[in-house]
Amino acid sequence: MTDDISKKKPASATPIPQNIPDAFLKPYDPASTEDRIYELWEKSSPKSGYFNPDNLPERNQKGDPFSIVLPPPNVTGTLHMGHAAMLAIEDIMIRYARMQGKKTLWLPGTDHAAIATQSKVEGIIYKEEKKRRHDLGREEFLKRVEKFAQDSHDTIVNQVRKMGSSIDWSREAFTLDEKRNIAVRTAFKKMYDDGLIYRGHRIVNWDPKGQTTISDDEMVYQDETTKFYYFKYGPFTIGTARPETKFGDKYVVMHPDDTRFAEYKHGQKIDLEWINGPITATVIKDTAIDMTFGTGVMTITPWHSVVDFEIAERHGLDKEQIIDSYGKLLPIAGEFSGMKITDARGKIVEKLKAKGLLVKEEDYSHRVATAERTGALVEPQIMNQWFIGVNQEFDHNGKKTTLKQLMQNAVKKDGIKILPDRFEKTYFSWIDNLRDWCISRQIWYGHRIPVWYRTVDGKEEIYCDIEAPQGSDWKQDEDTLDTWFSSGLWTFSTLGWPDEKEFAKMRMYHPTSVLETGYDIIFFWVARMILMSTYILGEIPFQTVYLHGLVRDGQGRKMSKSLGNIIDPLDMVKKYGADATRLSLIIGTGPGNDTKLSEDKVKGYKNFANKLWNITRFVLGSTEGHTYDPNFTAWSATDTQYITEFKALLSEVTKEMEEYKFYLVGEKLYHYAWHTFADKILEESKVIFANKDTSAFADQKSRAQFLLHTLYSILKALHPFMPFVTEEIWGLLPVHKDKQHLIVENWPA
C-alpha cells in the first residue's frame, strides 16, 4: 500500500525539511511513474524524441555512431521473458552509449516468420472453422494471416515500450513490408545474376504435414527405438530400419577396402530375388560406407536419403521416387501402392519373412528428424527447388570466392567478435558442414520468389527481376522464400538499402556495433546476416555478437505452458516495475549462460528501487541549506577516502561495461548504493550532521557535498539498468529542475 506514511507520524516528529519534494513522502510507485517517464523521453521532440539519434544533444551529434538493430520478434504472439532479457540487455548498451555521447541508434522491427506464423494461423482457422488454407484460397488466407500479424505486432510494440526500451520508433521496420520486399527482390536478383541462386532437382527436407520444404535448422531430432531388420539380398545380408523404402533398391554398396567383399567388383551385376520378384542389382564401391556398422553392406534409396543421394550422384546412378509428398507409397511398391509408409512397414516385413528373406531383427535406437513446426516426420525427397550455392565460386569485387569463404573470413579475418568466444567454434563447425541452402517454401505467407515463367514454342523461359516482366503470359513462381532470407538482410534493409539516397543517410550506422541475440539462433540468423552483408555490401553486418542464454524458472526448468511455470514479463512490470524486472534479468547472467528467474528475485529489486528513493529523501533532507557545488574541493579526510573508493568503483564498472559484463556492473552498483552508501555512509552522516558545534561545520559542508555528488553519480551509473526510477529522481532533484534529462546526461567518469 502506498498510504501517506506521514499520517502515522505523531505531531512531535521532526519537521520535514523544506527541500524535499512531496513525492518522496510516499514509497516509490513504478506503476504511476513509468508510462509518464517513457513519454517524457519519447515526446521530448517530434519523431521519437531522444530515441532518435537526430534529436540528441550537440555532443552526441559529434560523437561516434553506435547502433543496434533489434532482433525482430516473430509476429506469432506475445513476448516472453527471453525477449524481456534481450530488451533489457540491449537497452543497457544503448543507454550507456548514449550517455557516453555517441550518436546512438536502436532500430525496432518485427519478423513475419513465414512458416511459424502461417502454421499458427492455420491452426487457429482449423480449430475455429474446420477449414484449411486451400478452402479459403491464397488471397483470403493471406488476409487472415496479415490481420493476425498486425494484432501480434501491436501487442509486441506495447510490451517493448513497457520494458523501457529507448528505441527509435520513427524507423520501425517489418521483414515483410514494402521496403523490405524490394530489398529481398534486389538481393535475390543479384544472387541469381551471379549464379549463386539456382533452381534444380535436389534432395530436400520435406514436411509431409506442412506440405513444404524446410531447412536443416528447422528440424528437431527425436530419439526413437525401432526395429532394425536384416534381409537376404542375393549373396549379401543388408540391414535397414526402413524396409518400406527398399522397393527400388537395385544398387548394393560396400566399402572398397572391405576384404570381406573383395570378390565383388564395382559395377558387377547380380541377379537376386527381392520384395516383388527377381531383380538385377549392381555392386557399387564407395567410401561413405561404414565397414563396422551392420553387415558393412547396404542398398541405397537415393530419392529419400541425403547420403544415398550423394552416393548416387558420385556414381551417376538412377534415382527413383518411392514415396509421394503425402507419405504414401507409389506404384513401384506394387501391391503396397497407395499405403501410408507407417502402415506398410509391418506388411512388407511379413512378406519378406514369408519369402524367407528375413534373416533377423533387433532393437535399434536412433534419432529421427521431425519438422519443428508441425511435428511431422521429415521425408527427404528429390524436388525442383531454389537453392543458394554456398560452395559456388563467383567473382566478388575482383576476387574469386565462395559464400562459405565469406562467412568464414568475417569471423576469422574481418574482426567479428563472438561473445562468449566458445561460440566461434560452433560457428565454424556449422559452416564446415554447410550444404546448399534451400530457400523455396511451398507456403503462402512470405516474400514471393521474384521469378516468372512462360512457355514459348514448347520451351520454358525464366525471367528474374525486381519487377514483373511485361506481357500477360508470364506466371510468377508460386513459392515463397525461407523467412531467414529476409532476416539475413536485416542490418542494412532497415537502414534504407537498396534505396541509394536513403541508405546514404544511414550509412554511418553500418556495420552495426553489436548484435545481441539468443545463442539458439546463431545458425539461423547470425550466419545468414554475415552471408548477406559480406556478399551484398562487402562488409561485416556487426562488430560484436553478444549471445544471451535462455530464461529459465527458479529451478532451472524451461518455461513452458505445460509446466505452468511461465512468468509473464508484463505481469512482473505491473507488480514490481520495469526497473526491477530488468535488473532481475541482468544480475547473475553472463553472455551465453542461461538465467534463472523467480518472482522473489524481481521483488528484491523492487525494494532496491525504493531504497534509491529513500536514499534521495535522506540526502536531500540532511543536506538542507547546502547547495550542490560542482567545483567543491575542501573535502574532509574521510570524504577524500570515500571519493577515492567511489572513483575506483566507477572506473572498474566502466571497464566492465566495455567488456559487456553487465551482470557485474549491476551487482556492484547495487551493492555500493545499498550497503556502502546507505548502510555505512548515510548512517555515519547522521552523527556528523547532528553535531551542533561550529567546529563540525567544515566536515558537514564536505559531507553534504559528498552526498550530493555521489548520489548524482550513482543515479547516472544506474540509469542504463534502472532508467525509470533514476530519471524520476533526477527530475525531482531541485538543482536539476532546469537541466537536461538524465537519459542524455554524461556517463560518470
Add this chain to the structure above:
RNA sequence: GCGGGAUUAGCUCAGUUGGUAGAGCAGCUCAUUUACACUGAGAAGGUCGGGGGUUCAAGUCCCUCAUCCCGCACCA
C-alpha cells in the same frame, strides 16, 4: 560418435595475468514511530565434484575419473 558447458554456503551464482574463500536469497539471533519494514545490526554456514600432477603457493594451470546439461553429426 564429435564438440562445448557446468560441478564453489541450504538455494542461485561471482571469483579473468595463481597469492589467506565472496555476494544475493532463504534460515538463525537481536533492534522497533526509523531516510527507508519494500528496514537496520550481528552471528552462523564451504576439506571450491573425486583423484593425481606442476608450483614456495592451485577454486584458478595440466592430466584423469564421475555426474549433469547443451549443441552437432548421424550409420543403411
